[in-house]
Amino acid sequence: MTSSIVFLLFTGLLAGLCKAFDIGLSTKCVSIPKELGMCHDLGYTEMRLPNLMGHTTIPEVVSKTAEWHKLLQTGCHPYARMFLCSLFAPVCLDTFIPPCRSMCEVVRDSCAPVLSCYDQSWPDSLNCDRFPAGDDMCLDHFIYKELPKPTCQGCPLIEDSYSYRSALVAFCENDFAVKVKLAKRKFTSGHYEYVTEGPVEFIKQGLLLPYDTRNLIEQWLRINENCAHRMIRHPRSTVYVLAGDIQHDKVVVNRVFHWQKKDSQLTLATRKWRHHKC
CATH class of the missing domain: 2.40.50 (OB fold (Dihydrolipoamide Acetyltransferase, E2P))
Structure with missing residues (x-):
């Protein structure tokens, strides 16, 4: 996905009149560090802290995202990286824009079987029910061609x-x-x-x-x-x-x-x- 598409997606979401997801915390904008390479080239360079996982410092974010590198390398789903980065390194806008429940579900259904191969399960912290339905302001998944x-x-x-x-x-x-x-x-x-x-x-x-x-x-x-x-x-x-x-x-x-x-x-x-x- 190109940076321009991601940028248009985020700005389009801002223009919506839907209710936004809010974690009720005072946040600040910080630059995405080089150590957080998986969240580079997504169309934005600043993220909000605390993030949607409740992490308050960059070292904590870097440490927690390292656990996902192996899964992302498998290419288990085209939007796995965007899904995770929307939580760990949310774009710095006027409000949080979480992933939609539908995006969580398609990534989970595709990547959870890979996690089970490593004797791991889909974490409770990423329970898809915690994310808003498509009628709220959220990051939705696109239709893509399913390849073997x-x-x-x-x-x-x-x-x-x-x-x-x-x-x-x-x-x-x-x-x-x-x-x-x-x-x-x-x-x-x-x-x-x-x-x-x-x-x-x-x-x-x-x-x-x-x-x-x-x-x-x-x-x-x-x-x-x-x-x-x-x-x-x-x-x-x-x-x-x-x-x-x-x-x-x-x-x-x-x-x-x-x-x-x-x-x-x-x-x-x-x-x-x-x-x-x-």
Whole structure:
């Protein structure tokens, strides 16, 4: 979303005649600090304190928002960042403009399953019932095109031994199959990030979008971090063929074939696939 769209949205809301959300506190405007990077580039540079979460200092806000960075990296919903920033770093206007209940609900319904994958639940502090309905002045969500996105799932078996025939069966039975090189990077904090290296090669494209598939796979690795840890155990990169389905706009990986350097079965399967009839 561009800064101009966000600016127009906020100014449009100000022009409304609806009742505003008020936390009953005396507030002040402060610059959004650089440490609060997730709330930059949203069309405004100043926020109000205390915020809508009751935080009164910048260090407190920075500390509390750090807990959400991992979730935002999964891309669980297009408006998750705007939703959270409207609470933690509300725009400095004449009155508070909270998110609408409908925005909370669409973000919650999309992101809560990802939190559950980390053994966390949607917090009571973000109970959607606390936010105003659309007939009040609030930040509403836009209609957007629903694209397939990864989901939290059980880890598929990593197959090191297989025949080209079993690989062909997997290609037939699944919506997509891609060849991808996966690697991990270690941060100074000791945490790992799992990423793709080089281009994603489509064996069977299905409903996947070429420009978004690499990002989608990395989101799947972040959400299913335990699976990524099993697949990428060594510092060197590892090549896999991932086969899966699109189920109600959810991307599910069903089969994982380890593509080894001297492997001939997967090479044969990908060649035969061009003319194979399921």
